[in-house]
Amino acid sequence: MMKERILQIGKTGEESLPAITTMAGLQAWEVEYLGRKSELNTLLKSLRDLSPEEKKIVGPLGNSTKQKLIALFDTKKKKLLENSIDWQAEGVDITAPGAKVAIGHLNPLTQIEHEIQDIFTSMGFVVADGPEVETEHYNFDALNFPKDHPSRDMQDTFWIKPDKKAKERYLPRTHTSGVQVRYMEAHKPPLRIIVPGKVFRNEATDASHEHTFHQFECLMVDVEGQVTVATFKYVAETFFSAFFGEKVTVRLRPSFFPFTEPSFEFDISCIICGAHGCATCKHSGWLEIGGAGMVNQRVFEAAGYKRGQYQGFAWGFGMARLAMMKYKIADIRLLMSGDLRFIRQF
Amino acid sequence: MKYSYQLIKELSGTKKTPAQLGKLLMTHAFEVEGVEKFSHGIDGVVIGKVVGLRPHPNANKLRVAQVEVGKKDVRTIVCGAPNIALDQKVAVALPSVKLPGGIEIQVATLRGVESNGMVCSAKELGLGDDHEGILVLAEEAPVGASFAKYVGIDDSIIEVKILPDRGSDALAYQGLAREVAALDGYAPHFGQKMLKPVKTPSYNRAAKVVIADKAGCPRYGALAVRGITVGESPLWLKVRLLVSGLRPINNMVDVTNYLMLLTGQPMHAFDADKIQGTVTIRRAKKNEKLVLLTGETKKLSEDDLVIADSERVLALAGVMGGKYSAVTTETKNIFLEVANFSGPSIRRTKNRHHLPTDASYRFERNLDSNLVGEALREAAALLPTLCGGKIMGMRDVYPKEALPTKITLSLDRVEHVLGVKLPLFQVVQHLALLGLKVKKVASENTFLVTVPTRRPDLRDEWDLIEEIGRMHGYEHIVAVAPLLPLIPSMENPEKRFERKTKEYLAAAGFDELLTYSFYGEKEIIATRLPLSAHVELENPLTPDQKYLRLSQVPLLLSRAGENMHHFDSFDCFEWGKVFSKHPKNKEPVEVTSLTLMTVLPKKSEKGDAAPQAGKPFFAIKGKVEAYLRALHIDMTQIAYEPSEKFPELPALAHLHPTRSVCLVHEGKPFGIMGEFHPEVLRSFGVEARLAMAGFVTEDLLALKKQVTTFVPLQKFPYALRDISLVFPCKTTVGVVEQLLHEVGAPLLQEATLFDVYEKGGEKSFAFHLSFGAPDRTLSSAEMDQVFDKIVASAARKEGRLRM
Missing domain, CATH: 3.30.930.10 (Bira Bifunctional Protein; Domain 2)
Structure with a gap:
């Protein structure tokens, strides 16, 4: 008897729901089928009077019917709420522009600098810094550029007009390498540093030359035998592979810098053509990147280290070149043009 | 520097093509800036023989020549040159050839006679200024052959950037050829070949030489040559200079330029008849002046090294000669200086007077004083054959002979620096090929290396390791990850x-x-x-x-x-x-x-x-x-x-x-x-x-605050009230804000300006005020109290509450 009644309540409850169109109607329905005084509830309360056998059958049925009706009620309620809003009137023109929020852009050189820094610091390198107006001592003398020697012509140098009272000769640094000696004077190996910075050369500007450019220097020093030419190749290849996101190999060619011995020019395998030869690499498969070498023992001596005790490599390259390669910028002068039409592309 | 491939090939014996040579140098020695065919612009000019010559029927100054330019190929060419003669070997530009001067040869009828080409003058071929007559070649010149090949101008140019460290030896054909031979794997033959000693007569007619400044001039050599004739250089010499990027001028200038390119040793020729008494190498005296070759007068510094005779300063040593003693077309007797000057001194003089010259460029790179001897011998052999004359004497003042450097090299250090283990024999071989003597010393894996004076750049072990590394080839050094202690990267604040x-x-x-x-x-x-x-x-x-x-x-x-x-x-x-x-x-x-x-x-x-x-x-x-x-x-x-x-x-x-x-x-x-x-x-x-x-x-x-400390969150709600105060116009927001905070403390937490306006000489300031305390919710009485205090204190500053 009871079982049939429960089934009946479930059925009529379910069947009467679709016809309801208002919240008030739904509330009345809720009172009728799920309220405290509803028939279903009353029936469920009277279960305790039944025999155990009957309880076993009617109990679960009553509960599942109640759960079913609750679920139906929730769904219907949601639907009614949704329908209560005039969506067309509420609507916006989704193609109209969003409220303007200004975003700024970092110069591509800065972005490249940050990328490079992140790779090197992840390998345990420290970012070091030095003055842009450097003394002749740190820029040249300490780096084994003898006075009155043509090696000084390798870097066209601006000089600060000497003041009668000034003791030292000053110059806008021609490279970041002056920081090498400054840093080594203050620290003992093992050391791993990188030095990003602005440098200056007294040369006319064109699409690929600037009198002001941003250089990146890397110095790694340890006791003799630890940091070798082979280590340099490894660190350089690791860095460039990380920077370009593909396997890059490094080629060394003999060169000369007063502050390194041996000295190299280094090239990387062309990332444009995969070293097969293209216009960018002039069909050689290699791109010229920068200069490098094993720190000259005379530089260690200038920093106060004992000759032959330490060994390490130093290398430097222009960040503009990497920025131009990465973003395919045709004219180096754009980088410092201060033109927002350029900056805002990055 | 631009090097002629042909001359390098001749001197070094290399079998490599120009491109291969460029790659070899780039990989193991120098920066190569380019390998290009020399553009002489005379392709299509062939050697011809004048087999017939007759007067032009319609023109006095022209003649009609039959020129054989190949087997059974005889051309009729109308020629105006006065020096054309039967049986001469000449350079013939055939129709359609475009000459360096821009002339395009065409079949043309000249006064009624058809001319099938042009017999060329040296000028038309870009080989000199002479256009008076045609260029007459040696009898053995092969008919029909390419003229460019015959004179050796069909060449490639290898442009090599010689950096300052190698300026002492490699800015010369002989130096570069020595390098090429070493890279090719054998010692160059000319290294062993000793030039014959200079033959001088028993008398010595060369002016006496005194070096007064031995630091500035380690060695001074000179040749006295009598009876020279200044004129045009032979074709081979012009060609060598042209392919090396120099313009031929006259035999005297050309021969010194050529010897400089060949040996690396700059030379300077003085007109011997202008030299009075002893030639002295000394520092300039105060207020001394010199009129340069160029005509420019320079006031000299006491730091300038000069060549002087008993009368006057003749030249700025190693930089530029003076006008007075310069060789002219009238010069008969010369005093050829072949000397060594100290680099820094030359550089200072060059910079002081803004005189970058080929000579100063080389001297400032510290040349080898032993090069003077070799260059003197080369000059003695070549000069009389090119300029005529007889060697009348020689000077060679060399107070202190430069000696080879000895360096101790440890094989372990080679490995420590390069990061690759090289067998002993290879290390020895690399150094020996470069002309270094290697001797094993008692201790194992240690050598005594003797460096010839031509390589002053090799001063210590690391310099030798660079030589070994580049000879071995850096491409054979494999990247190796370092084995290093883990140290966190310290941040740079x-x-x-x-x-x-x-x-x-x-x-x-x-x-x-x-x-x-x-x-x-x-x-x-x-x-x-x-x-x-x-x-x-x-x-x-x-x-x-x-x-x-x-x-x-x-x-x-x-x-x-x-x-x-x-x-x-x-x-x-x-x-x-x-x-x-x-x-x-x-x-x-x-x-x-x-x-x-x-x-x-x-x-x-x-x-x-x-x-x-x-x-x-x-x-x-x-x-x-x-x-x-x-x-x-x-x-x-x-x-x-x-x-x-x-x-x-x-x-x-x-x-x-x-x-x-x-x-x-x-x-x-x-x-x-x-x-x-x-x-x-x-x-x-x-x-x-x-x-x-x-x-x-x-x-x-x-x-910048380095560490932020947490402040407990506000537990009790803030109460908000607005206030509008009227002050005289001159009152600033700052003054009102200060007043609010001073009087409102500690309950006033924030005062936010939301309106200011001026009216009738007064200024009204409207603020949102928020009151609160950390331990309780404020009662409205408490707030009223503060509010009243604010109004009262505003009144003391000529302010009032706006109603």
Whole structure:
């Protein structure tokens, strides 16, 4: 008897729901089928009077019917709420522009600098810094550029007009390498540093030359035998592979810098053509990147280290070149043009 | 330097092609700047034989020649040269050939006779100035062969960048050939070949030589040659000079130039008849003068090394000769100087007098004094054959012979530096090929290496390791990961702060501009900066880039002005070093500067409730305050002071006097901000809708709160009330705010201005006030009390509550 009644309540409850169109109607329905005084509830309360056998059958049925009706009620309620809003009137023109929020852009050189820094610091390198107006001592003398020697012509140098009272000769640094000696004077190996910075050369500007450019220097020093030419190749290849996101190999060619011995020019395998030869690499498969070498023992001596005790490599390259390669910028002068039409592309 | 491939091949014996040679040099020795065919422009010129010659039927000055240019190929050519003769071997340009001078040869009828080509003069072939007659070749010249091949001008040029370390040996054919042979794997034959000693007569007619400055002149050699004839050089010599990038002049000049290219030793020929008494190498005396070859008169320095005789200074040693003793076409007897001068001295003289010459270029690279002997022998062998004359004597003053350097080399160190283990025999072989003597010493794996004087760049073990490394080939050194202790990368606080600031500013809408560190007087004046505080360049690129920037404002303002043509409004910044002269010791001082600029739209878009909206001053102020808050700088420690309080700050001069402030911390200004002085804007042609702020970043970093400490959250709600106070017009927001906080403390938590307006000589200030206490909800009586206190104290300042 009871079982049939429960089934009946479930059925009529379910069947009467679709016809309801208002919240008030739904509330009345809720009172009728799920309220405290509803028939279903009353029936469920009277279960305790039944025999155990009957309880076993009617109990679960009553509960599942109640759960079913609750679920139906929730769904219907949601639907009614949704329908209560005039969506067309509420609507916006989704193609109209969003409220303007200004975003700024970092110069591509800065972005490249940050990328490079992140790779090197992840390998345990420290970012070091030095003055842009450097003394002749740190820029040249300490780096084994003898006075009155043509090696000084390798870097066209601006000089600060000497003041009668000034003791030292000053110059806008021609490279970041002056920081090498400054840093080594203050620290003992093992050391791993990188030095990003602005440098200056007294040369006319064109699409690929600037009198002001941003250089990146890397110095790694340890006791003799630890940091070798082979280590340099490894660190350089690791860095460039990380920077370009593909396997890059490094080629060394003999060169000369007063502050390194041996000295190299280094090239990387062309990332444009995969070293097969293209216009960018002039069909050689290699791109010229920068200069490098094993720190000259005379530089260690200038920093106060004992000759032959330490060994390490130093290398430097222009960040503009990497920025131009990465973003395919045709004219180096754009980088410092201060033109927002350029900056805002990055 | 440009090297003729043919000559290098001849001297070194290499079998490599020009391209292979270029690659070999690049991989193991030098930077190769290019390998190219020499463009002589005389392809298609062939050797011909004059087999018939008759007068031109219609012209007196012309003749009609039959010229054989190949087997059974005889051409009729009309020729006007007076020196053409039967059986001569000549250079013939056939029709369709275009000569270096631009003449295109065509079949042409000259006064009724058809001419099928041209018999060329030296000038027409680009081989000299002589165009009086045709170029007559040696009898054995093969008919029909390419003229360019025959004279050896069909050559390739290998351009090699010789860096300063190798200037002493490789800026010469013999030096480069020695290198090529070594890289090819064998010692060059000419290294062993000893030139015959110079034959001199029993008498010595060469002027006596005294070296008075032995430091400046380690060796002075000279040849006296009598009875020379200055004239044109033979074809082979002209060709050698041309392919090496030099212009032939006359046999005397050409032979010294050629010997310099060949050996690396510069030489200078004096007219021997102009030399009086002894030739002395000494420093110039005070006020001595010299008229150079070029005619220019130089006042000499006492540091200049000169060649002098008993009468006068004859030449600036190693740099340039004097006009008086120069060789002319009249010269019969010469005194040929083959000497060695100390590099630094030559370089100083060259720089002092701005005289970069081929000779000074080589001497400043410290040439080998033993090269003088070889070059003297080469000169003695070549000069008489080219210029005629007889050697009448020789001098060679060489007070202290240069000796080879001895270096101890450890095989372990080779491995330690290169990171690759090389077998002993290979190390020895690499060094031996370069002409170094290697001797094993008692201890194992150690050598004594003897370096010839021609390689002064090899001074220590590491120099030798470089030679071994490059001979071995760097491509054979494999990358090896270092085995190093794990050390965390220490952070650089300044660089970190720089990056954080840049990233904050970009996120806050600022674009980063980079500008140059140089500007000119124009910018300084336009920005009203003090000229005397600027660091000045001695050798600027242009006068308008003469000063190091004292401020980023001039260039940033001018860039902002340009950008205002393209963008209605924007914010930008620059972070970088600025420079000034130390007021006392005048040395350059640099600090890192951050300059912000904000440009407002052309018209203020809306009448915002806040009266300051639309004014550039408040736009920059809001942005600066946001930035300082982002740095967690305690704003209660910052004071805004009128800029007139700090007249010593030079940067304030470009700001609007009554729309600018100094940001001050503990009495010290650390930043400025405001709108620009109208005059500055006018100079830059920029509209008055922008403002700037500037900081010394080191000061900002010092202010930056390093660690933030948590403050417990407010448990009891704040109560809000508005207040509107009326004051006399001169009263500022700051004064009212101060009053509110002083009187309202400790219950007043915040006072936010939301309206200001002036009416009838009075100013009304409206604030939202929020009251609260950490331990309770305030009662309305408590708030009333504070409120009344505020009103009472406003009254003491001529203020009242607006009803």
